[in-house]
Amino acid sequence: MKIIELTEDVSLTRDIETSTEKQRESVGAIINQVRQNGDKALKDLTEMYDGVRLENLFVTEEEIKEAYNHINQQTLESLRRASKNIQSFHERQTRQSWVTTNEDGTMLGQKITALDSAGVYVPGGKAAYPSTIMMNVIPAQVAGVRNIIMTSPPDREGKLAPAVLVTAAELGVTHILKAGGAQAVAALAYGTETVPSVDKITGPGNIFVALAKREVFGQVDIDMIAGPSEIVVLADNTARPDYVAADLLSQAEHDEMSSPVLVTTSKTLAENVQTEVEKQIAELPRKEIASASINDHGAIYTAAELDEAVEAVNQLAPEHLEIMTKNPYELLGKIRHAGAIFLGPLSAEPVGDYFAGPNHVLPTNGTARFSSPLNVDDFTKKSSIISYSQTAFERDAEDIAAIARLEGLEAHARSIEVRKKGEN
Amino acid sequence: MKIIELTEDVSLTRDIETSTEKQRESVGAIINQVRQNGDKALKDLTEMYDGVRLENLFVTEEEIKEAYNHINQQTLESLRRASKNIQSFHERQTRQSWVTTNEDGTMLGQKITALDSAGVYVPGGKAAYPSTIMMNVIPAQVAGVRNIIMTSPPDREGKLAPAVLVTAAELGVTHILKAGGAQAVAALAYGTETVPSVDKITGPGNIFVALAKREVFGQVDIDMIAGPSEIVVLADNTARPDYVAADLLSQAEHDEMSSPVLVTTSKTLAENVQTEVEKQIAELPRKEIASASINDHGAIYTAAELDEAVEAVNQLAPEHLEIMTKNPYELLGKIRHAGAIFLGPLSAEPVGDYFAGPNHVLPTNGTARFSSPLNVDDFTKKSSIISYSQTAFERDAEDIAAIARLEGLEAHARSIEVRKKGEN
Incomplete structure (x- = not known):
């Protein structure tokens, strides 16, 4: 896996299946x-x-x-x-x-x-x-x-x-x-x-x-059109390289186009994860797929400070984000864009993929900037309810007719005024 | 406006602007x-x-x-x-x-x-x-x-x-x-x-x-791709024909492709609205547009019973629904599909278009079956939060690994098992 020093702009080398x-x-x-x-x-x-x-x-x-x-x-x-x-x-x-x-x-x-x-x-x-x-x-x-x-x-x-x-x-x-x-x-x-x-x-x-x-x-x-799967692990020197490597590989085995990314403030962790990935990947049944993903779309970014690392995460807007730092909870408020956020060393991605309860259908390809995990709202819709009283109608009728006329919609104004004339 | 007896299936003659x-x-x-x-x-x-x-x-x-x-x-x-x-x-x-x-x-x-x-x-x-x-x-x-x-x-x-x-x-x-x-x-x-x-x-x-x-x-x-505007008025013999006609016309003046529809249990109301529409349309500045809409996409449906009328409304899934019946509130629970529901004689559509507070960006073209008015949720997104403890992890690790293996994803199982081995 490449180790890259974090510069201002960072983006996943996302490889979308395009249609012919x-x-x-x-x-x-x-x-x-x-x-x-x-x-x-x-x-x-x-x-x-x-x-x-x-x-x-x-x-x-x-x-x-x-x-x-x-x-x-x-x-x-x-x-x-x-x-x-x-x-x-x-x-x-x-x-x-x-x-x-x-x-x-x-x-x-x-x-x-x-x-x-x-x-x-x-x-x-x-x-x-x-x-x-x-x-x-x-x-x-x-x-x-x-x-x-x-x-x-x-x-x-x-x-x-x-x-x-x-x-x-x-x-x-x-x-x-x-x-x-x-x-x-x-x-x-x-x-x-x-x-x-x-x-x-x-x-x-x-x-x-x-x-x-x-x-x-x-x-x-x-629902959304899903792209390849992505994981970003945000870690400092308290993270265990074997955990981080295993989680990157769990993403990598999905698909050659998956993106497994580590963003870390620790150069030592970066190097140890690099070694661990090599070691673990050799023993995987789907090692060809995982290798392609790691080599083509994987990266380890090193950041000088935690805030810089967090900003990189927000730019990546990953589908899955694991935070393995000394205090992951205090970073939660700074994370603006991520489909699912896994906090602490034991919240491995598969915990959420299968079992914990939150949905595993997550926004991919940077769409966590504006999309959500599949949820109950997605199977409901809203209807506005409007019931106007005599008092409210009389108070507001002129305002409503005025705005209608400002927009050049006379019949809208008249639908208000026909009611002002009537005894209700 | 045509008066049509309600049969089992009803649909708006929706006329979508298609692209070349x-x-x-x-x-x-x-x-x-x-x-x-x-x-x-x-x-x-x-x-x-x-x-x-x-x-x-x-x-x-x-x-x-x-x-x-x-x-x-x-x-x-x-x-x-x-x-x-x-x-x-x-x-x-x-x-x-x-x-x-x-x-x-x-x-x-x-x-x-x-x-x-x-x-x-x-x-x-x-x-x-x-x-x-x-x-x-x-x-x-x-x-x-x-x-x-x-x-x-x-x-x-x-x-x-x-x-x-x-x-x-x-x-x-x-x-x-x-x-x-x-x-x-x-x-x-x-x-x-x-x-x-x-x-x-x-x-x-x-x-x-x-x-x-x-x-x-x-x-x-x-947001959604808006189609032409629609109104359905659901009314019984307590409704005033001049109000109903004015509201149908407020929709009709928007666009030749707008659909203004009345569904009523009262044949008398049907006929009186027909007459009122003729009378009011003659005095409208945008009468050419309104006439095209009324003639091409307008309809008055008569139903034998209120429940039948309500079912027709649900089939139409209109953008705007006005209910002018003796007790509109008791029908609210039966309405499954409508963008905005206006209750009672004074809740004219322009009240909601401009002033009452609910949004006027509404699902058109039958999409009220699955879409909502524009709302605050549309400008937010959710991220799942998952934080697993030692106790929970140890309890659930085997289940999670089992499901991962059932799906053929060995690296997922190992990302769990690497943690079982480690002292955390």
Whole structure:
């Protein structure tokens, strides 16, 4: 890993998967095909891309029962404990509708309503990602979304991974579509004969899923388009190099494009982490991926002072930030931009990825400047409430008509004045 | 206005301004030009599109002083009262960071932070829109955004409308760029020699502004892309036809593409509103626009029962909903989708457009199913806080490593296990 002295400007060498014109065209064509031919298109496209002709697009009760046979009891208990923590953290986020009732008789407020429905995309492939299911489904359930539908591409036998089915079933999600790619997104956005359309689609996916989400945005809401994963560790000389190295590598194993970065005030730590990374990386099963990430997008920045290091963190606006300094809590107020902030030597990133309770769907690619972790608010919306009384109306009518006329909107003014004339 | 008996499915004949390939190319080229040539590009493009060569891209103190000479004192007082109400309503929306501190020593929470900066686009043209400025700037200020920059296209003399300058100055916004269209959006998103880049761009604009916002989304955050305005009035036989007609017309005068809709349980009201609309429209200065809107996108739906009418409203998911029934309050719980809900005969839409306090930037085009009025949350973001204790770590380490391995991420498991070995 390169050790670089911190200068004024710092930025991650972010390497975003960019789409080609051909991919965009292909996604457009797939969406149109699903809109026009519904279930038939879904089956045709699944045959083409996933190599299996499905008779039934949905997972059956039998398949879910069968899946339980392939999960060991201890893992199941671990998933249940994780799920309980995630639920508990998200329940603290729920908000109430509110009104102000004024003495003049007016009532103003915000009504908070859950979305009617949500669709969760779960990637397929060799590994199963139960945590993706929990992190997307639980906030929607806590918000009060009544209809949740999950979708994931089947394997060549037309099956989904047991861990995926069991995790969904544990959360009470039984409406599971076997479809992936842009076709799954199109089905959720527009509906088919058997797939109900939803109000919002969340969950990670490959470039085709990302392009399709961007394309249907407006028809439905979407979560953010996730970029490669990032970690920044902010550490002083009290940090243990083996912990720091392990955490950088946990990020690096995700993807060749992941960015693992250390910002430290200690040159000694910088050098020791450099050594530890070499040592630990050699023993990793995914060492090729991790090496590419470390070499191409990893960096160790050394700062003269802690404040300078903190400012670099704010410039990077990382997805994950670990603070391993003498007193991490006193730095919290200075951190303006980070998706999740892990404080102290034991708050390793995987604690948050899987278990502690906060969401692991986090803003990447510097968007922590303006975006938030997935949360309960994302599955609710607000409506303004306005109730005006006679007293308030009479007091304010002239002001309102004056501003309407200043903006050249006469009918707006008249809608006020017709009421001044009337006996109410 | 057509009177139509309500059948099962109802939808607004929404007519969205769609962009052409040529417009998209043009916007892409403008954005590139501004990114490459900065201020020079801004000046060149302003000369080309607004017909004026600017020496100074920013409004000066003298121009603001001068603008006050063109505003009458009464209008100024009306604007100040509106601003006070808007500020007061938005202040009630502010949220606190929170943590849970558990007996096991863990601390979890959400840190709420204001965005560093925001840019507000204010359309130019003949009419000035002080309300746009108030509705976009005040939520950002209440959220705590430190740097707010406004932008609006200059007229052929290189000036902005006095009402725009005065409203901005009243709110304390003095950083005002003279630029419009895609070039203004590009400057705010990427910055130039003199224009600082911002984290979020809000405010309405024409198709070029909308396309540019969509294009820079991801680099910065944006508010929603607004469609044409909509009103749905839900009324029974207690409603006054002259009020209903005036409110439908206040929407209709905005734009030929606006949708003014009445849903009523009373056939008599339906007919009387039809007559009243004819009568009132004849006297409106913008009667051509209003007529086009009423004829092409207006409708009166009659329902057999109130519940059926309410369900139609939810299907329409209107931007503005007025409820003029015997007891509007008891319907509030049944309304699932609406941007703003106006209750009772005196809560005319312009009360909310300008004055009561809630925001007039509302979800259009059916997006009230999943979107909210512009609000203080839109100018903040959350960061998760995770602090794990020794006790909690030891208790949970095995669970966390188990889930990591289930997902095939060995380095995640090791980042936990390296800590189990260490003395902390």
